[in-house]
Amino acid sequence: MDSALSNHIHVFQSNEPEVQVRPKQPFVIGVAGGTASGKTTVCDMIIAQLHDQRVVLVSQDSFYHVLSEEKLKQVHEYNFDHPDAFNTELLFSCMEKLKSGHAVDIPVYDYKSHKNHMEPARQVNPSDVIILEGILVLHDPRVRDLMNMKIFVDTDSDVRLARRIQRDTVERGRDIQSVLDQYAKFVKPGFDDFILPSKKHADIIIPRGGDNDVAVDLIVQHICTKLGQHDLCKIYPKVFVIHSTFQIRGMHTLIRDVKTRKHDFVFYADRLIRLVVEHGLGHLPFTEKQITTPTGSVYSGVTFFKRLCGVSIIRSGESMENALRACCKGIKIGKILIHREGNSGRQLIYEKLPADISGRHVLLLDPVLASGNSAVKAISLLISKGVPESNIIFLNLIASPEGIHVVCKKFPKLQIVTSEIDVSLNTDLHSNQHQRNQQHISCNLQQERIRITVATQKTISALNSKVPHCQINGASETQRKNEKLLVVLDAGLYWEAIRHFSEILCNRREHLKLLTIPSYEIGKLLDPAWKSKHHTFKYRNVQSNLKALTLKIQELRRRVALEEMGNVEYHALIRLRQGRWHLELGRAHLVLGLRYRPDHMVISFIINVSLLVIVILIL
Numbered sequence: 001m002d003s004a005l006s007n008h009i010h011v012f013q014s015n016e017p018e019v020q021v022r023p024k025q026p027f028v029i030g031v032a033g034g035t036a037s038g039k040t041t042v043c044d045m046i047i048a049q050l051h052d053q054r055v056v057l058v059s060q061d062s063f064y065h066v067l068s069e070e071k072l073k074q075v076h077e078y079n080f081d082h083p084d085a086f087n088t089e090l091l092f093s094c095m096e097k098l099k100s101g102h103a104v105d106i107p108v109y110d111y112k113s114h115k116n117h118m119e120p121a122r123q124v125n126p127s128d129v130i131i132l133e134g135i136l137v138l139h140d141p142r143v144r145d146l147m148n149m150k151i152f153v154d155t156d157s158d159v160r161l162a163r164r165i166q167r168d169t170v171e172r173g174r175d176i177q178s179v180l181d182q183y184a185k186f187v188k189p190g191f192d193d194f195i196l197p198s199k200k201h202a203d204i205i206i207p208r209g210g211d212n213d214v215a216v217d218l219i220v221q222h223i224c225t226k227l228g229q230h231d232l233c234k235i236y237p238k239v240f241v242i243h244s245t246f247q248i249r250g251m252h253t254l255i256r257d258v259k260t261r262k263h264d265f266v267f268y269a270d271r272l273i274r275l276v277v278e279h280g281l282g283h284l285p286f287t288e289k290q291i292t293t294p295t296g297s298v299y300s301g302v303t304f305f306k307r308l309c310g311v312s313i314i315r316s317g318e319s320m321e322n323a324l325r326a327c328c329k330g331i332k333i334g335k336i337l338i339h340r341e342g343n344s345g346r347q348l349i350y351e352k353l354p355a356d357i358s359g360r361h362v363l364l365l366d367p368v369l370a371s372g373n374s375a376v377k378a379i380s381l382l383i384s385k386g387v388p389e390s391n392i393i394f395l396n397l398i399a400s401p402e403g404i405h406v407v408c409k410k411f412p413k414l415q416i417v418t419s420e421i422d423v424s425l426n427t428d429l430h431s432n433q434h435q436r437n438q439q440h441i442s443c444n445l446q447q448e449r450i451r452i453t454v455a456t457q458k459t460i461s462a463l464n465s466k467v468p469h470c471q472i473n474g475a476s477e478t479q480r481k482n483e484k485l486l487v488v489l490d491a492g493l494y495w496e497a498i499r500h501f502s503e504i505l506c507n508r509r510e511h512l513k514l515l516t517i518p519s520y521e522i523g524k525l526l527d528p529a530w531k532s533k534h535h536t537f538k539y540r541n542v543q544s545n546l547k548a549l550t551l552k553i554q555e556l557r558r559r560v561a562l563e564e565m566g567n568v569e570y571h572a573l574i575r576l577r578q579g580r581w582h583l584e585l586g587r588a589h590l591v592l593g594l595r596y597r598p599d600h601m602v603i604s605f606i607i608n609v610s611l612l613v614i615v616i617l618i619l
């Protein structure tokens with residue numbers, strides 16, 4: 001260590017116990033790049049954006065060796081661009097101390113006198129973020145290893161030379177000729193031999209330096225995420241955030257961007273969901289297993305835990321089901337529908353869970369953990385069904401700190417696996433995300449299953465109003481049931497609506513009956529107890545040459561057998577396009593009715609015509 005410098009760079013211990021002073025490790029960023037590439041400018045931009053974090057900037061220049069008087073006389077012959085010009089031992093030890101939560105005193109370098117200012121030395125306190133900036137900060141492997149993020153600022157050499165001439169003549173007391181001489185003799189060779197080769201160690205390369213505010217934004221977001229996650233993961237050891245990479249941040253950026261198209265949103269949300277699901281599966285128990293390979297050698301491996309099930313919180317949780325099915329073939333998936341009442345109230349509307357759920361590990365699915373209220377309701381239900389708290393893994397894409405606090409405080413043994421903790425997941429973002437989830441789900445629904453739209457609800461409401469209430473026990477009960485029915489329908493649980501609200505639905509007019517027929521058939525498969533004397537239409541009446549329809553029914557039966565009851569395109573089955581309900585429903589009714597039940601249709605037709613004639617006569 002330089003004795004002159006070491007006298008003025010000292011490391012001191014804090015008096016307080018370490019854990020109280022620094023409950024977490026600082027996030028260390030290294031920023032390297034050629035002279036005048038914009039390293040300081042980029043650092044200033046990062047610091048400005050991290051306004052609510054404690055950030056310190058350490059410059060490698062502070063660690064230039066102190067020059068003897070003799071060397072100072074020949075300073076134009078001194079190579080400031082060689083690694084040996086720096087006291088790297090001291091730099092390393094200071095960074096190590098800072099990282100482990102100790103304050104250090106660092107001198108301030110003066111370029112005019114080429115000296116480290118001894119008095120006053122700069123006291124650098126341990127902070128949330130430590131940025132180390134300098135031409136060769138990525139050169140030494142020990143210093144590099146202290147860094148959580150390594151950045152290289154990559155600016156065109158002509159631009160750098162022009163900036164250096166301007167800066168060094170204005171700020172560093174040089175003339176143009178000396179700048180050019182130093183550049184040719186030391187700066188350029190130093191760049192080619194040491195600085196440029198260190199670029200390969202960088203995690204991020206920022207072209208154009210401070211002009212690249214997109215890169216700086218991304219870096220700042222990444223740091224914020226890391227800082228937020230450090231805290232929560234330390235407080236709650238059962239919270240796991242999948243390793244954040246720029247791929248993952250990029251996908252999060254896309255799914256949050258209001259300009260992202262629905263198709264891209266679905267694609268990237270699905271990719272993230274898949275990562276979360278895979279990660280979540282890694283938290284399941286396993287047993288050791290030895291197997292013999294085809295070459296006869298013995299491999300000591302593990303075998304997965306098999307008694308599993310998924311439970312999705314309707315509706316957004318359903319968007320995670322496909323990823324779970326893709327990872328766990330034939331997995332049983334239950335559903336819970338929770339209705340929001342006011343800000344914190346939640347009402348359980350519907351649940352369908354595997355009968356033997358208490359003996360299974362449960363992967364609870366909901367892409368967004370916001371307030372935590374729905375999650376608490378769903379988890380409480382699972383526990384009431386006998387699932388041990390420690391057997392539940394809650395998987396989500398984005399979790400708010402608030403939601404994590406609420407869930408983890410109440411269920412400390414439950415595990416949460418998420419792809420990001422979002423400190424800005426406030427009500428606005430939640431509603432935005434919620435809207436996005438709706439889009440995601442509706443996109444899936446368009447492809448795979450019926451989507452009960454507002455128009456449908458209106459149609460059903462209109463039909464409801466035509467049903468004499470006396471048929472059902474008490475008007476208020478009817479209203480309540482109708483309300484519940486609409487919530488279930490809104491969730492797209494059409495056949496569930498038929499099963500659980502059959503007494504309301506079976507009294508609907510022909511249109512609705514026709515619409516419910518495929519669901520009714522599926523309902524029969526699952527629950528033979530459900531029957532309605534009002535339904536006369538049977539699939540066995542379908543002509544045998546209607547192969548496409550038969551295949552679809554088979555496909556439905558297969559899916560039902562796999563308990564994929566939500567993923568059914570009922571509309572396609574009855575050849576009905578979604579939307580334009582009145583017209584299309586009537587047409588579909590007529591076409592299908594005439595084809596399969598001409599007797600019925602003729603009678604209806606005669607009755608309708610007779611009624612019309614009577615009305616005309618009366619008028």
Ligand SMILES: Nc1ncnc2c1ncn2[C@@H]1O[C@H](COP(=O)(O)OP(=O)(O)O)[C@@H](O)[C@H]1O
Binds near residue numbers: 041
């Ligand atoms: N994007 C930019 N556009 C114009 N001038 C810049 C830009 N970035 C930096 N500079 C100027 O170039 C000089 C060197 O920038 P600085 O950030 O100090 O680079 P470094 O720390 O890499 O030496 C400074 O005078 C600064 O004002």
Ligand SMILES: O=c1ccn([C@@H]2O[C@H](COP(=O)(O)O)[C@@H](O)[C@H]2O)c(=O)[nH]1
Binds near residue numbers: 064111114
């Ligand atoms: O006394 C000195 C010390 C350093 N230099 C030059 O400074 C640059 C590094 O600083 P940047 O801010 O990154 O440009 C380096 O190229 C040295 O040549 C100096 O001229 N005099």
